[in-house]
Amino acid sequence: MSGYTREPATPMEIGPRVLPPSDQWSPALAVPAPVCRFENFLGAQRAGALLEYAIARQDDFTAGTVLDPLTGQVSRKGRDSLVLPVTSEVFSAHLADCLPLVQELLDHRAALTRSLTVLTAHGEGGHFGIHTDASRVRDASTALSAVYYLHRTPRGFGGGKLRLYDTVVHEGRARPAESYRTIEPEHDTIAFFPSSAFHEVVPSTCPSGRFSDHRFTLTTWISDGESAAGPQDRRSRVARWMADAAEGTRPLHDAERDHDGARPVPLPPSGPATRLRTNRS
Template sequence: MSGYAKEPATPTEISTRDLPPSDRWSTTPVIPAPVCRFENFLGAGRAAGLLAYAISRQPDFNAGTVLDPLSGQVSHKGRSSLVLPVTSSVFSRHLADCLPLVQEVLGHQAALTQTLTVLTAHGEGGHYGIHTDASRVRDVSTAVSAVYYLHRRPRGFDGGQLRLYDTQFHESGPQPAETYRTIEPEHDTIVFFPASAFHEVVPSTCPSGQFADHRFTLTTWISGTEPAPATPDTPFRIWQWMARAAEHTRPLADVTRDHDGARPIALPAADPGTRLTLPAARTPHGSVNEVREG
């Protein structure tokens, strides 16, 4: 038999001696970065073809760089990865077909018109310290970052997870929090998040040392030329707050060329026949090309 009373108890008031009154109460809001993730994004055949292409281009990869927001100098500080700038109108069409759904999930409202893409490879000791993608786009408050993961199966590396940091709000303004969510780099998976979000790639290990066993990504920054509409009562305000937190990571002068050599291409309109929607989500058809077919 339970020792608890069977009749409802009378509520007891918690006094201000135990819980201070509201005029002496303060808190620090912590807002998670919105994120949208798709599994089986390209499908087994297309993903395998793109992975084979990435491995075949090993001699063309170079050390990834970072751009100092104050000096504008390019360096390798805080980053150890290999990078190959690429373009792919076909992959951009894949992105375009799922972006309406992505924008709905992320609470994003601005028009997106172009993509900037690089292939990356992380091997033994590969990492990328905490940063935003403000150096990749003109308006970080409206741009979207997308990371598509590729790797051999079974996986030939350990680590390499993406940490996506929350934003906290102090009296001095928004700033990155110490808390984060972790996203595993699963093959044929893509993740979308605001370009203003603070994030990092944790160190990876690659026991074999073989390039084919690296952690590969097709990383794309999707941006537009027009600012987001002024809608103070919508979730898009979160994007503006996050952009304020990322402001000190933005280059002081306009950057005319991507520091890893990537160049933008136009983002096509979503195809009504392959556009992803919530009621009947499916992977858009097509294959990655310009990166190279075969």
């Protein structure tokens, strides 16, 4: 027991000399980007097979690109990663199975009917600067992004965490905040978040330099392929705020094709489970 005598607390009044009145009061609202994460998404056997598939396709990966929202030009500015466009009925089926719960958790009200998917690999110095996924979908305010992580055990890389930035709403205007939450790139886990959310992949290290030790992901953009404009706005208030903040990153004109070569596939898919296949076949 403590040797100190416990005295009852005395109520105190915090007066204006301590907290002087202010003639200006305009608080800024910081809205965290909604996110949900699933562990053991594909299961040990399928996750292991997918990782070996990614490693075996090393020669098919190309440098990842970005799309300038103003000029529409494709470049590699702010990004260092390798990509391979893919499709998978098995992966799409898993997405379709969990989307109702994801939408409930994220207060997401739009219909989701199609997806784009690429395999990515981050090695030494791999990163992706702060951006939104507005260039991947017709309407970022109604689309969801998903990042599924794969890696060898033990990990052959360091870093590579995902940062999801908050949105600040001040005097009716929205912008990305300096605050963020961090998602660890854990094997066989997947994170879902709004495509309008500002996010980045922090630089990774890969001491061995081996491709098999890279940080791998299946990155997917899920949308309905239609604009949310119209009398019946299906977006939540948070979604509208985030869309306002992301407006400057949305391409002025719809791109004819995805800048990394991914192609849309319908959700949910039908037919027997198959292994991944590339879009370049």
